[in-house]
Amino acid sequence: MKGKTWLIPMLLPHWRRVFLALLLSTLTVTSHIGLMATAAYLLARAALHPPVLDLMVTIVGVRFFGITRAVSRYVERYVSHDVTFRILSEIRVKFYQSIEPLAPARLRNLRSADLLRRIVADVETQQNLFLRVLAPPLVAVLVLTGYGLFLARFDLRFSAILAAGFLMAGLIIPWIFHILSKGIGGRVIALKAKLMVRVADGLMGITELIAYGQAESYLKDVREINEQLRKEQRRSAWLSALSSAITGMAANLSMVLVLILGIVLVEKGRLSGVNLGMLALGTLSSFEALFPLALVPHHLEESRAAANRLLEMLEAEPAVKDQASLTVNPQEMSLAFHDVCFKYDEKAPWALDHVSFSIPRQGKVGIVGASGAGKTSVVNLLLRFWDYNEGRIELGGHSIRDYSQDEACSLIGVVTQRTHIFNATIRENLLLAKPEAGDEELVLACKRAKLHDFIQTLPKGYESFVGEGGFKLSGGQRQRLAIARVFLKNAPILILDEAMEGLDPITEAEVMAEVDRLMEGRTTLVITHHLAGLESMDEIIVLDQGRVVERGKHSELIQYPGFYHKLWDRTFTRRVQAHSPT
Numbered sequence: 386m387k388g389k390t391w392l393i394p395m396l397l398p399h400w401r402r403v404f405l406a407l408l409l410s411t412l413t414v415t416s417h418i419g420l421m422a423t424a425a426y427l428l429a430r431a432a433l434h435p436p437v438l439d440l441m442v443t444i445v446g447v448r449f450f451g452i453t454r455a456v457s458r459y460v461e462r463y464v465s466h467d468v469t470f471r472i473l474s475e476i477r478v479k480f481y482q483s484i485e486p487l488a489p490a491r492l493r494n495l496r497s498a499d500l501l502r503r504i505v506a507d508v509e510t511q512q513n514l515f516l517r518v519l520a521p522p523l524v525a526v527l528v529l530t531g532y533g534l535f536l537a538r539f540d541l542r543f544s545a546i547l548a549a550g551f552l553m554a555g556l557i558i559p560w561i562f563h564i565l566s567k568g569i570g571g572r573v574i575a576l577k578a579k580l581m582v583r584v585a586d587g588l589m590g591i592t593e594l595i596a597y598g599q600a601e602s603y604l605k606d607v608r609e610i611n612e613q614l615r616k617e618q619r620r621s622a623w624l625s626a627l628s629s630a631i632t633g634m635a636a637n638l639s640m641v642l643v644l645i646l647g648i649v650l651v652e653k654g655r656l657s658g659v660n661l662g663m664l665a666l667g668t669l670s671s672f673e674a675l676f677p678l679a680l681v682p683h684h685l686e687e688s689r690a691a692a693n694r695l696l697e698m699l700e701a702e703p704a705v706k707d708q709a710s711l712t713v714n715p716q717e718m719s720l721a722f723h724d725v726c727f728k729y730d731e732k733a734p735w736a737l738d739h740v741s742f743s744i745p746r747q748g749k750v751g752i753v754g755a756s757g758a759g760k761t762s763v764v765n766l767l768l769r770f771w772d773y774n775e776g777r778i779e780l781g782g783h784s785i786r787d788y789s790q791d792e793a794c795s796l797i798g799v800v801t802q803r804t805h806i807f808n809a810t811i812r813e814n815l816l817l818a819k820p821e822a823g824d825e826e827l828v829l830a831c832k833r834a835k836l837h838d839f840i841q842t843l844p845k846g847y848e849s850f851v852g853e854g855g856f857k858l859s860g861g862q863r864q865r866l867a868i869a870r871v872f873l874k875n876a877p878i879l880i881l882d883e884a885m886e887g888l889d890p891i892t893e894a895e896v897m898a899e900v901d902r903l904m905e906g907r908t909t910l911v912i913t914h915h916l917a918g919l920e921s922m923d924e925i926i927v928l929d930q931g932r933v934v935e936r937g938k939h940s941e942l943i944q945y946p947g948f949y950h951k952l953w954d955r956t957f958t959r960r961v962q963a964h965s966p967t
C-alpha cells in the first residue's frame with residue numbers, strides 16, 4: 386500500500402500547482418464537451434434556416450470553446466508536467482541523500498545496473514502516479530458533476546444515464562482490468578531491471594565471455610529474459626487496448642441511450658428537437674475524461690512496483706549510524722584496535738577475530754596476511770564503512786563510534802591499488818580531495834607526488850582529461866595522482882592498502898620514494914602482501930583468517946619460522962632470481 390501513497394506527501398507542498406493542473410484538465414474536457422455540443426446545436430439550428438444574427442451567439446460559442454480547448458490543453462500540459470518534474474527532481478535528491486549513507490556496505494549487494502535503473506527509470510515511472518493515476522479520477526468526478534447538472538436541467542434521466550456510463554467506464558471496467566492485469570506491472574519492472582543488469586554485466590565481461598566461448602549461451606539467457614518481458618508487455622498492451630475499446634463502447638452506448646431518451650422526450654413535446662444533437666454529442670465527448678481511466682490500473686501497478694523498489698532503498702538502515710560528533714585535535718592522532726571482532730553479516734564467519742594493535746601518533750604499523758585474512762576489513766572499519774561487533778576502535782583516544790563517517794574519513798588519507806580516477810580532468814580529480822584548493826596547492830601536491838613534470842608535458846596540462854578510470858594514465862601515474870590527492874588532503878592518518886600492487890618493480894621503486902615522503906609525520910597503517918619497506922615499521926601484524934597470528938618488528942619476525950618468514954623467504958628468493966644473470 387505504501388508504494389501507492391508515498392508520493393502524496395510530496396504533492397502537498399505543490400498543492401496550488403496540482404490544483405491548477407486539475408482545474409485546467411477539467412476545463413479542457415469541458416471545452417471539448419462545449420465545442421461538440423455547441424457545434425451540434427449550431428447545425429441543428431442552422432438546418433431550420435433562422436436569420437444569421439440568431440446564430441451569432443452559438444457561432445461565437447463554437448469559436449470560444451475551440452480556442453479554450455486548445456489553450457487550456459497546452460497550459461494544462463505545461464502546469465502538470467512542471468509540477469511532476471519538480472516532484473521528480475525532489476525524489477531524485479531524496480533518493481540520493483538516502484543512498485549516500487548506505488554506501489558502500491548496503492550497496493555492495495546491488496548490481497550497478499540495477500542501482501542505475503532505480504535512480505533513473507524507477508524515479509521516472511513515478512511521473513505516472515500524478516499524471517495518469519491520481520489526476521484522471523478527480524477530473525472525471527468534476528466533469529461528471531458539472532455535465533450531470535447541465536443534463537439535469539433538461540431531464541434527470543439524462544444525468545442518470547451519464548452517471549451509469551461513468552460508473553461503468555470509470556469504475557467497473559478499470560476495476561475488472563485491474564484484477565486481470567494484477568502483477569503484470571510489477572513483473573514488467575522486475576524483468577526490465579533483470580534485463581538491464583544482464584546486458585550491462587555481459588557488456589562489461591564481453592572479453593571473458595568470448596574468450597571462454599560463452600557468448601552464445603549468455604546471449605540465449607538475455608533472449609529468454611527479453612522474451613518473458615515481451616510476453617508480459619504484450620499481455621499488458623492487449624489488456625489496455627481491450628479496456629480502451631470497452632470504454633469507447635460504454636461512451637457510444639451512453640450516447641445512444643441519451644439519444645433514445647431524447648427522441649422520446651421530443652415526441653412527447655418535453656424537449657426541443659434542436660437540443661437532441663447537442664445532448665448526444667455532449668455526452669459522447671464527456672467520456673474524454675474517462676479514457677485515461679482505462680490505463681489507471683496499469684500505471685498504478687507499474688508506479689507501485691517502482692515505488693517499492695525506491696522505498697526499499699529509502700528505508701534501508703545504513704550499516705553505520707552516525708552518533709553526535711566530537712571535536713578532536715588532529716595532532717593527537719593515535720589509532721588503536723582493542724579486541725575487535727567483526728563479521729559482514731550474521732551468518733558469515735568472523736572477518737576479524739579479537740584483533741588488537743595500536744599505532745601511536747606518527748607511528749607506523751604494517752599488516753600482512755594471505756588473501757582473505759581480513760586486511761581490507763581493518764580499513765573498512767576505520768573508514769566507518771561498516772561497524773564492528775565487539776571490542777573498541779579508537780581514533781585519537783576517542784571511540785571511532787563517536788565520529789561521524791565524514792569526520793572519520795576527513796582524518797584519513799587512503800592510497801589503494803583500486804583508487805578510482807574519474808572520467809574528468811586532472812584538476813577535477815585532484816579537487817576531489819580538497820575542493821577549495823587553489824592552483825598553487827594543486828601544483829605543490831603534484832610536485833611532491835612527482836606528477837607535476839608529467840602534467841606539464843600534456844598539451845592541456847591540469848585541464849587534460851584522463852579518460853574513464855584514468856585509462857590515459859599509466860599505473861604509476863594513477864598511483865601518483867592518488868598520492869597527490871592525499872598530499873592535498875593532508876590528513877593526519879595515512880592508510881596504504883596494497884598501494885604498490887600491480888606496479889612493475891621499476892615504477893614501484895620510483896613511487897615508493899613518494900610514498901615514504903607521504904608517510905613523514907603521519908600515523909601510518911600499511912597493508913600489503915609485499916614485504917618491501919616493512920623494515921621501517923614499528924610493528925608488523927600478521928593476520929590469518931581474521932586472527933593475529935604473529936606480531937613484532939621485521940627483524941624479529943624473520944627469525945621466527947612462521948607465515949612472515951615464509952613470505953620473506955619467497956620475496957627474497959624472487960628478488961635474487963630477478964637479479965641473477967640467466
Ligand SMILES: Nc1ncnc2c1ncn2[C@@H]1O[C@H](COP(=O)(O)OP(=O)(O)OP(=O)(O)O)[C@@H](O)[C@H]1O
Pocket residue numbers: 493729730733736754755756757758759760761762763
Ligand atoms: N563485502 C563483503 N561482504 C561479505 N564478506 C566479505 C566482504 N568483504 C570481505 N569479506 C570476507 O571477509 C573476509 C576478509 O576479507 P578481506 O577483504 O578483509 O581480506 P583481505 O585480507 O583484504 O584479502 P585480499 O588481500 O584478497 O584483499 C574474507 O573471508 C572475505 O570473503
